[in-house]
Amino acid sequence: MQAENDSAADPRREAILAAAAELFFSHGFAATSIDAIIERSGGSKRTIYALFGSKQGLCEALIRENSERIFGSERLDDPTLSLEESLLRFARELLRLFLRPDTAGMYRLVVAEALRVPALAESYMRIGPGRARAWLAGRLERARDELGEIDATRAANQFLGLVRSDVYYETVLGLRDPLSEAEVDTMAADAVRVFLHGVRRG
Amino acid sequence: MQAENDSAADPRREAILAAAAELFFSHGFAATSIDAIIERSGGSKRTIYALFGSKQGLCEALIRENSERIFGSERLDDPTLSLEESLLRFARELLRLFLRPDTAGMYRLVVAEALRVPALAESYMRIGPGRARAWLAGRLERARDELGEIDATRAANQFLGLVRSDVYYETVLGLRDPLSEAEVDTMAADAVRVFLHGVRRG
DNA sequence: CTCCTATGGTAATGTGCATTACCAAGTCAA
DNA sequence: TTGACTTGGTAATGCACATTACCATAGGAG
Structure with missing residues (x-):
């Protein structure tokens, strides 16, 4: 129905994941703040929590989708x-x-x-x-x-x-x-x- | 002069390092609190800061001495x-x-x-x-x-x-x-x- | 005995940050 | 146009915890 490619389907989601990748990969989970991610990706924290539920959820999604990529x-x-x-x-x-x-x-x-x-x-x-x-x-x-x-x-x-x-x-x-x-x-x-x-x- | 064996030289120090090892190794750096270490080792936070300077310093000492061991x-x-x-x-x-x-x-x-x-x-x-x-x-x-x-x-x-x-x-x-x-x-x-x-x- | 330093215990202090709340736009359908 | 919904921006809120301060005590040196 809607699955599509999973990439570029939602540019906002992609931007957040890209920023999260840069920061998580270079600084680690604990040392990366949600604010830092938003600052880099644009958008609002509200969006992160709407899409991923929590910081942990974002991290999990990141690892799953990046393994794929x-x-x-x-x-x-x-x-x-x-x-x-x-x-x-x-x-x-x-x-x-x-x-x-x-x-x-x-x-x-x-x-x-x-x-x-x-x-x-x-x-x-x-x-x-x-x-x-x-x-x-x-x-x-x-x-x-x-x-x-x-x-x-x-x-x-x-x-x-x-x-x-x-x-x-x-x-x-x-x-x-x-x-x-x-x-x-x-x-x-x-x-x-x-x-x-x-x-x-x- | 005083170097001795470096182990058992200071039982307090050893106790702290042992507790820190258990917690750091199983939960990681960020997820381990100073209070949790003290709770396991006995003694006082003051002692940790006197011996190691900071949480980071404790972690460094732990890794250095445990590599050796x-x-x-x-x-x-x-x-x-x-x-x-x-x-x-x-x-x-x-x-x-x-x-x-x-x-x-x-x-x-x-x-x-x-x-x-x-x-x-x-x-x-x-x-x-x-x-x-x-x-x-x-x-x-x-x-x-x-x-x-x-x-x-x-x-x-x-x-x-x-x-x-x-x-x-x-x-x-x-x-x-x-x-x-x-x-x-x-x-x-x-x-x-x-x-x-x-x-x-x- | 007496001072002095170190220690345990516990209570601040301050900060960083995840999470939530709120409000002012925007968007899209009908 | 209108109204439900989503998003950006920003300001709470609340908590966890590193770090420091304080106090009472115990042992060691003189």
Whole structure:
């Protein structure tokens, strides 16, 4: 009936979410005031409470919709590619994605609120990283002839860890500058190489 | 002169830090009040302000000293072991450590405060995970005859990611129950196997 | 004993901020 | 045009809590 695209359906809503994203992601939940959000988005507090119910509700909506927006862009389906090429593209995409400031910012936010609002962490995982992992596990499953009898889920977990390595850790803690494209390529290639050799021989 | 052990030197100080740890780690910085800490530790607010200056100061001291306590227990030096056995023990130790609730709780705290107080993330990394990584890089460096000409730092990063895999991610988000000892062993063994085969052939 | 500093207990103090209330426009349908 | 409804703007309201002040007491030094 009315669902539409969910984006740009209501410009006021979008403006508020955009302002909230900027502030929540860079300052955290507690340190961001409703007034600061309004000051940046225009409009009135009344609107925020009409649309989201509370500050917490706004935060939840933000995380839910931004997970969609950030992680929804993965275009992973390409059945013609070799396993190696497939993993390579996936790794590069993943690194670029994870190292974007808004992705890291959202992760910080989810981590900080994880214990207070468990459902939020769950939906973040389901909409975001979990989707990538599910795709990866499926792709590895389909490569049994090349990889032998492996536990696809466990292998997917390992691959994700290998790609993130310690770099994501440092990025989240704000200890590292963004990677250059060349570094992304090198890291992705290294991860794929170690993974494929390691798993094939394992 | 007076330094002593730094622990039990001042029972009042220790009591406050212990209570603060419990509350900060499980509820986060903002959601923990000074009154709640005092209620749990006994004593008076005056003492907190005398010892730590402010709530922020208490939090910083907590993270600094707990990094020491949590990560300081690694006993990694054992020059008689083979590379594989060495990595295996390291991986197991790391998994057990990372999956302890207090370790995950402290990570959440550091992540949440990372942008507000960058020095805190830096010292956490230096005292904690960075130390393990440095040891690992050194160990890999000493295994050049077995591994060939590798970039030890990059390999260490990969190994750490491989060990943590996605499990740490989920633990931090509160989406996973603690691992059993058997699971720890299996995961450690898998990680080492993939890593060694992958790097040797790389 | 006596002063002095530190401590526990408790009561201010002040502030920041989420949430609500109110009012003056605007908007849209009939 | 009118009237129900929504929105912007701004000013309450109320609360939670960090920080400080005050007081009574206890132990340590002289």
